[in-house]
Amino acid sequence: MAARILRLRLALIVGAFRGPRGHGVRAWLGAAALAAVVVAAAGMLLTLRGASDDAARVVTVLGGAALTASFFLAPLISGVEDQLDPRRFSIFGMPAPALALTTGAAGLVSIPILAAVALGVCLVAVWAAHGVPVIIGVVAVIIGVLTCSLLARVGMATAALVLRDRRSRELSGAFAILVIVVAVPASVFLASLEWGGEVPTQLTQAASVLAHTPLGAAWAIPALVPGAGADLFWAIVISLATLLVLAAVWLWLVAHMVSTAERPVAVRERGGLGWFAVAPGTPAGAITARSLVYWLHDPRYVANIVIVPVAAVLAIIPPLIAGVPLEVAVLVPLPILALFFGWLPHDDLAYDSTALWVHIASGVRGSADRIGRIIPVMLIGIPILAIAVPIAISIHGRWAALPAMVGACASLFLSGLGLSSIASVVAPYPVSHPGDSPFRQPQRSGSRAGTAQALVLIGSLVVSAPALWWAWLAVTGRVEFSAAALWGGLAIGLVVLIAGVAIGASAFSQRTGRLMEFAESA
Incomplete structure (x- = not known):
C-alpha cells in the first residue's frame, strides 16, 4: 500500500x-x-x-x-x-x-x-x-x-x-x-x-x-x-x-x-459572499466588506489606486532634472505616496451615490461607517508603502533613515485618513456616477470640491510638519532625530486619525438627512 x-x-x-x-x-x-x-x-x-x-x-x-x-x-x-x-x-x-x-x-x-x-x-x-x-x-x-x-x-x-x-x-x-x-x-x-x-x-x-x-x-x-x-x-x-x-x-x-x-458542507453556503464571509459580522465589518468590493472592482476606485503610485513615481523626475542625486531624489515619492493614499477617501460618501440610503436606513452608527470606509484604504495603502519604503531606502543607501521615513509616511497617511473622515461627511461634492468612466467628471457649482481637496492635503501637511522636519534632519545626517521622527510621526498620525474618525462619526449621525439629499441631487 x-x-x-x-x-x-x-x-x-x-x-x-x-x-x-x-x-x-x-x-x-x-x-x-x-x-x-x-x-x-x-x-x-x-x-x-x-x-x-x-x-x-x-x-x-x-x-x-x-x-x-x-x-x-x-x-x-x-x-x-x-x-x-x-x-x-x-x-x-x-x-x-x-x-x-x-x-x-x-x-x-x-x-x-x-x-x-x-x-x-x-x-x-x-x-x-x-x-x-x-x-x-x-x-x-x-x-x-x-x-x-x-x-x-x-x-x-x-x-x-x-x-x-x-x-x-x-x-x-x-x-x-x-x-x-x-x-x-x-x-x-x-x-x-x-x-x-x-x-x-x-x-x-x-x-x-x-x-x-x-x-x-x-x-x-x-x-x-x-x-x-x-x-x-x-x-x-x-x-x-x-x-x-x-x-x-x-x-x-x-x-x-x-x-x-466530516462536518456537513451546508455551512459553506457562505462561501459565495466573498469579503462579507471574511469580515466580522458587525456593522463596521459589513461596511468594510462592501467598501473592499468597490475598491477592488469599481473602475472609479481602481483608477485612483493606480494613479497615486504612478504620480508618486513621476515626482522623482523634476529633482533628477534639477541635478538632485538619485540617492536623495528616490526618497521624494514616499511622502507623496503616503499623503495621497490618506487623501483618497476624502469624498468616499459621494461615490456611493444613492446607495448611501442603505447605511442611513439601517441606522448605522457614524463610527461604524467611518471605520468601515478607512480600513480598505489601509489594507491597500499599508502593503504598498511597506514595499516602497524599504526599496527606496535601499537605493538611498542609509538604513538609519528608515525609521524617519516610516514616521513621516505614517503621519501623512494616518492624518490624511483622519481628515478625510471629516471632509467626506462635511463637504462632499459630486463625482462620476456608478458605471460612468472614472475620467468623466460632472459639472460642479461653487468651490466646495476644490476646498475639500485642498483642506485635506494642506491639513495633513500642517499637522505632519514636525515629523517631516525631524525626518529631513535624519536624512541629511543628524541620525539622532530618526527616533523622534518615527515615534512622533506615529503619535501625530494616530491622534489625528482617532480625532478625525470621532468628529466624522458625529457629523455623519447629525447630517444623515443632508447627506441623503446630496446623494439624490448629485
Missing part, C-alpha cells in the same frame, strides 16, 4: 502539469517562479563560502527559519486541497500509525521539498568551506527538511479541519498581504547588506534567538559547530524534540481525521 501511495503521489505531481491549457500554463509558470527563487537563494548562499563565520551564521539561520515557517504558512495562505488528506485513504482500513507514516513519507515527494533539499545542499557546501564536517551539515539538513515536511503535513491538516469552511480567495489574499508586508522589507534589507563586512548586532541577536527555537534550531547546528559549546547542544536537543513533537501531532491529527465524521 505504501508503494502504491508513493506512485500515486508521483503521478499527481506529473498530472499537475497536464490538463487544460490554462491550468498547465499556471502550473509551469508557478514551477518557473519557484525555480527562479531557488536559484537566486542558492546563488546568495554560495557567496557565503568566502564570508565570515558570523555572516554565514546569520544568513543561514534566518533563511532556514523563514523557510521552515513558510512550509506551515503556505497551506493556510494557498487554500489548496491536500492531495494526501488521510481521509481519502481511510477506506483501505490502514491503522492510523501506518497511514500517518505512509502519507508523511509521500509528503517528502514534492516540488517544495525538492527546493528545500537543493538549498540544503548549498548550505552543506557553505559550512564545508568554513571547516564544518560534511556529515554534520548533511544531518542538519535532513533534520531541517523532515521538520519542513511535517510542518507542511500539520499545516494542511489544520487548514482542512479548521479553515475549510471559512477559507476563501479573500482570506487567502489577506494572508498573502500580511506575508508580503513582512517578507518584502526584510528581503530588501538582507539583500542590501554587505556580507563581507561586519554583521549588524541586531541580526546577530535575532539569529541567536532563532537558533534556540523550533524554526531555526536544525539549520543552526552546523553554524554552531565552530563554537561547540552549550548552544550547539541545545540546538541539537531542540531540533530533535521538534521532530518528535511534530510526529506525535501528525499521528494524532491522522487518527482524529480518520475517526471523526
Whole structure:
C-alpha cells in the first residue's frame, strides 16, 4: 500500500502539469517562479563560502527559519486541497500509525521539498568551506527538511479541519498581504547588506534567538559547530524534540481525521459572499466588506489606486532634472505616496451615490461607517508603502533613515485618513456616477470640491510638519532625530486619525438627512 501511495503521489505531481491549457500554463509558470527563487537563494548562499563565520551564521539561520515557517504558512495562505488528506485513504482500513507514516513519507515527494533539499545542499557546501564536517551539515539538513515536511503535513491538516469552511480567495489574499508586508522589507534589507563586512548586532541577536527555537534550531547546528559549546547542544536537543513533537501531532491529527465524521458542507453556503464571509459580522465589518468590493472592482476606485503610485513615481523626475542625486531624489515619492493614499477617501460618501440610503436606513452608527470606509484604504495603502519604503531606502543607501521615513509616511497617511473622515461627511461634492468612466467628471457649482481637496492635503501637511522636519534632519545626517521622527510621526498620525474618525462619526449621525439629499441631487 505504501508503494502504491508513493506512485500515486508521483503521478499527481506529473498530472499537475497536464490538463487544460490554462491550468498547465499556471502550473509551469508557478514551477518557473519557484525555480527562479531557488536559484537566486542558492546563488546568495554560495557567496557565503568566502564570508565570515558570523555572516554565514546569520544568513543561514534566518533563511532556514523563514523557510521552515513558510512550509506551515503556505497551506493556510494557498487554500489548496491536500492531495494526501488521510481521509481519502481511510477506506483501505490502514491503522492510523501506518497511514500517518505512509502519507508523511509521500509528503517528502514534492516540488517544495525538492527546493528545500537543493538549498540544503548549498548550505552543506557553505559550512564545508568554513571547516564544518560534511556529515554534520548533511544531518542538519535532513533534520531541517523532515521538520519542513511535517510542518507542511500539520499545516494542511489544520487548514482542512479548521479553515475549510471559512477559507476563501479573500482570506487567502489577506494572508498573502500580511506575508508580503513582512517578507518584502526584510528581503530588501538582507539583500542590501554587505556580507563581507561586519554583521549588524541586531541580526546577530535575532539569529541567536532563532537558533534556540523550533524554526531555526536544525539549520543552526552546523553554524554552531565552530563554537561547540552549550548552544550547539541545545540546538541539537531542540531540533530533535521538534521532530518528535511534530510526529506525535501528525499521528494524532491522522487518527482524529480518520475517526471523526466530516462536518456537513451546508455551512459553506457562505462561501459565495466573498469579503462579507471574511469580515466580522458587525456593522463596521459589513461596511468594510462592501467598501473592499468597490475598491477592488469599481473602475472609479481602481483608477485612483493606480494613479497615486504612478504620480508618486513621476515626482522623482523634476529633482533628477534639477541635478538632485538619485540617492536623495528616490526618497521624494514616499511622502507623496503616503499623503495621497490618506487623501483618497476624502469624498468616499459621494461615490456611493444613492446607495448611501442603505447605511442611513439601517441606522448605522457614524463610527461604524467611518471605520468601515478607512480600513480598505489601509489594507491597500499599508502593503504598498511597506514595499516602497524599504526599496527606496535601499537605493538611498542609509538604513538609519528608515525609521524617519516610516514616521513621516505614517503621519501623512494616518492624518490624511483622519481628515478625510471629516471632509467626506462635511463637504462632499459630486463625482462620476456608478458605471460612468472614472475620467468623466460632472459639472460642479461653487468651490466646495476644490476646498475639500485642498483642506485635506494642506491639513495633513500642517499637522505632519514636525515629523517631516525631524525626518529631513535624519536624512541629511543628524541620525539622532530618526527616533523622534518615527515615534512622533506615529503619535501625530494616530491622534489625528482617532480625532478625525470621532468628529466624522458625529457629523455623519447629525447630517444623515443632508447627506441623503446630496446623494439624490448629485
